[in-house]
Amino acid sequence: MRDQKSESWLPEREELTSVILENSPDCLGLLDAAGRFLMINETGRRLLEIENLAAARGKEWRFLWPESARPQADIAVATANGGGKGRFREWCPTAKGELRLWDVVVTPLPDGGGGIARFLTVSRDVTDIKRMEDALRWSARRNTLTSEAAGELLQSDNPQAVLDRLCHKAMADLDCQFFFNFLLDRNTGSLRLNAFAGVPEEEARQFEALDYGRALRGCVVGDCESREECAADDLRAELRASHGVTAYCCYPLVREGQVIGTLSFGSRTRPEFNEWEIEVVETLSQFVSMAIARAQMERALRQFDKRNDEFIATLAHELRNPLAAIRYGFNVLNETGGAAMPRLRPMLNRQLDLLVRLVDDLLEISRIETGNIPIKKQRVDLVSIIDQSIEAAEPWLKAYKVHVRRPSEALFVEGDPARLAQVFANLLDNAVKYTAPNGRIEVGAARRGAEAVVSVRDNGAGIRAERLASVFDMFNQEDGDYRGGLGMGLNLARRLVEQHGGRLEASSGGLGLGSEFLVYLPSPPPVAEEQDGACL
Numbered sequence: 001m002r003d004q005k006s007e008s009w010l011p012e013r014e015e016l017t018s019v020i021l022e023n024s025p026d027c028l029g030l031l032d033a034a035g036r037f038l039m040i041n042e043t044g045r046r047l048l049e050i051e052n053l054a055a056a057r058g059k060e061w062r063f064l065w066p067e068s069a070r071p072q073a074d075i076a077v078a079t080a081n082g083g084g085k086g087r088f089r090e091w092c093p094t095a096k097g098e099l100r101l102w103d104v105v106v107t108p109l110p111d112g113g114g115g116i117a118r119f120l121t122v123s124r125d126v127t128d129i130k131r132m133e134d135a136l137r138w139s140a141r142r143n144t145l146t147s148e149a150a151g152e153l154l155q156s157d158n159p160q161a162v163l164d165r166l167c168h169k170a171m172a173d174l175d176c177q178f179f180f181n182f183l184l185d186r187n188t189g190s191l192r193l194n195a196f197a198g199v200p201e202e203e204a205r206q207f208e209a210l211d212y213g214r215a216l217r218g219c220v221v222g223d224c225e226s227r228e229e230c231a232a233d234d235l236r237a238e239l240r241a242s243h244g245v246t247a248y249c250c251y252p253l254v255r256e257g258q259v260i261g262t263l264s265f266g267s268r269t270r271p272e273f274n275e276w277e278i279e280v281v282e283t284l285s286q287f288v289s290m291a292i293a294r295a296q297m298e299r300a301l302r303q304f305d306k307r308n309d310e311f312i313a314t315l316a317h318e319l320r321n322p323l324a325a326i327r328y329g330f331n332v333l334n335e336t337g338g339a340a341m342p343r344l345r346p347m348l349n350r351q352l353d354l355l356v357r358l359v360d361d362l363l364e365i366s367r368i369e370t371g372n373i374p375i376k377k378q379r380v381d382l383v384s385i386i387d388q389s390i391e392a393a394e395p396w397l398k399a400y401k402v403h404v405r406r407p408s409e410a411l412f413v414e415g416d417p418a419r420l421a422q423v424f425a426n427l428l429d430n431a432v433k434y435t436a437p438n439g440r441i442e443v444g445a446a447r448r449g450a451e452a453v454v455s456v457r458d459n460g461a462g463i464r465a466e467r468l469a470s471v472f473d474m475f476n477q478e479d480g481d482y483r484g485g486l487g488m489g490l491n492l493a494r495r496l497v498e499q500h501g502g503r504l505e506a507s508s509g510g511l512g513l514g515s516e517f518l519v520y521l522p523s524p525p526p527v528a529e530e531q532d533g534a535c536l
Contacts, residue, residue: 024122027102029061031119035077037061038118047125049094061121065092073104080106080119089126101127138276141173142283149287163291164195170284171197171265174249174277178239178266180207183292184259186469191262194292198266199243244268251281253289263288307473319358322351361488364422375416375499382411382420382452382521383445389424390443396429399437405444411452413521415500423496423504426489427456427517434515435460451502452523457516463508471506490517497521 027044031037037056045053056064062073069090076086086106093099102123111117148169152162167179178198182191196204239245243266250264263285267273273281329344329351367373383406390397390404413420424443431441435458442457463471472494494504502521508514 027121027123027125029121029123031061031077031106031121033116033118035061035119037064044123047094047100049096049098051095065090076104076106077119080108081116083108100125101130134274134276138280142280145170145173145280145283146287149284160195160291160295163288164197166284166287166291167195167263168197170280174265174267174273174280175269176265176267177269178243178245180204180264180266181253181261181288183253183261194261199239203242239266246270247272249273249278249281251278251285253285253292255289255293260289260292315358319355322354325351361492364492373419373496373499375419377414377416377500379412380415380417380420382413382415382454382523383407385417385420386424386443386445386454389421389428392421393425393428393432396432397441400432400435401438401440403440403442405442405446407446411445411447411523413452413500413523415521419496420500423493423519424454424456426493427519430489430517431456431458431460431515434458434462447523447525448520450523450525452521454519454521455516456519457514459514461515462511462513463506463515464511465508468506468508472504 024041025043027040027047029037029040029044037059039057040048040050040053050056061077062070065073069088069092072088072090076088079086087104089101089103091099091101103126104124105122107120107122108116109118109120145166149162149166152165156162163181167181171177171179176198179196180193181195183194184190185192193204193208239248245266245268247267247270248264249266250262252259253261253263263281265273265281326348329348332340332344364373386404386406390402428441428443435441440459442455444455444457446453472490490504490506497504497519500521502519505518505520507516507518
């Protein structure tokens with residue numbers, strides 16, 4: 001019956017329909033009464049990037065959609081078949097594979113006899129609108145996250161707690177079940193676990209430290225394009241194997257242009273993170289970096305205050321000792337009428353020298369801080385300066401076994417002789433302070449490529465591994481067999497070396513295993529002198 005009614009479809013209506021189809025900006029199509037594809041307009045052919053429609057004609061329309069969209073297509077056709085308008089929104093790729101989002105309306109076209117002759121499908125490409133909506137939604141989320149994070153960072157006196165709260169909130173927003181925060185340990189060069197959620201603590205501690213590598217932006221667990229370079233590869237693999245994680249997004253934490261750690265999120269309910277979600281992670285990473293920087297700054301300020309208090313106490317003690325000795329000397333002179341001067345003069349000279357040295361160190365630090373320390377460079381033989389420094393330190397070194405290794409040739413650098421001598425004097429003084437009498441102190445010099453390297457090694461108290469990074473800090477004093485000083489010598493030595501374009505490094509096997517300080521200075525290779533008679 002319906003087929004007979006379909007035959008009464010007026011030719012002029014077909015022509016009118018064709019005109020409408022070809023002039024619409026949307027993808028318009030016709031289906032027969034059985035839901036088979038008949039045609040689409042030229043606009044639709046361009047939107048779907050179809051070159052040949054012949055293969056699609058006569059096929060059930062539902063099979064032109066991805067399997068996931070077919071239930072919606074069936075419902076829309078059934079609704080239209082009942083006289084209503086079917087509508088749905090689904091993703092469908094073009095013929096060339098570009099995934100697009102379509103808003104589809106299916107409308108019945110009557111045959112004039114109370115039946116349905118055709119179905120008109122209107123498919124509008126709303127991909128850009130969808131992306132814009134997503135972008136606006138995620139922008140709103142990012143703005144909300146920004147304001148909340150800024151407010152918490154300003155009000156909270158516990159930056160670590162802020163970090164935990166922000167990450168747990170992001171887990172809910174991003175549909176994640178895991179997060180990990182690693183911080184860079186500059187002493188060991190590894191990433192150390194700072195905070196986490198989603199796994200038991202004993203399991204998380206398997207990843208207490210990771211080798212440092214390039215943190216990847218928005219990588220998928222099963223398909224990491226730079227697996228060899230990613231620091232979290234083992235962590236990703238473990239999460240995938242043990243917890244079914246399918247998407248893993250890792251972002252670096254950066255402060256003042258330097259990577260200080262990573263922040264990563266994992267999900268077992270999604271295949272990947274989209275670009276807006278990654279932007280949220282990026283924004284969150286910036287605020288986590290601020291929280292960590294603030295925590296580190298507050299910790300550094302507390303340490304500085306503690307060291308400052310210790311410095312003042314040490315300075316008072318170091319000044320009191322020579323002043324007490326000088327006062328004692330003057331009391332004896334007053335009592336003896338000057339008869340004891342020959343005996344007291346050497347003691348008074350030593351104590352005055354100590355006072356002058358303490359004041360000079362304080363002035364040197366002040367000059368360097370204000371940039372007023374003069375560096376008068378000239379071509380100098382480093383070996384000669386080392387010998388002079390050892391000779392000047394002879395009174396301190398008498399109680400030690402001193403061994404000097406000199407190169408077979410002169411070792412020239414461009415430097416200030418007085419300042420370089422000061423560097424080596426401070427290193428020798430440090431070795432004496434932390435080495436017991438009769439201990440061994442070794443001084444060596446050599447050329448390594450385009451650098452002159454001077455080493456000062458002792459078998460004294462040594463340095464703990466966790467203190468190596470701070471050994472050059474102002475007022476720093478190591479525990480152990482220590483005999484006096486303000487903790488400024490190494491800091492001053494490093495600054496002077498840096499002003500010569502070099503660097504000063506420290507190493508130690510640990511407490512009781514001595515320490516070694518290496519001075520690296522630019523040293524151009526020697527220029528061969530012209531031989532006599534080369535020019536006639």
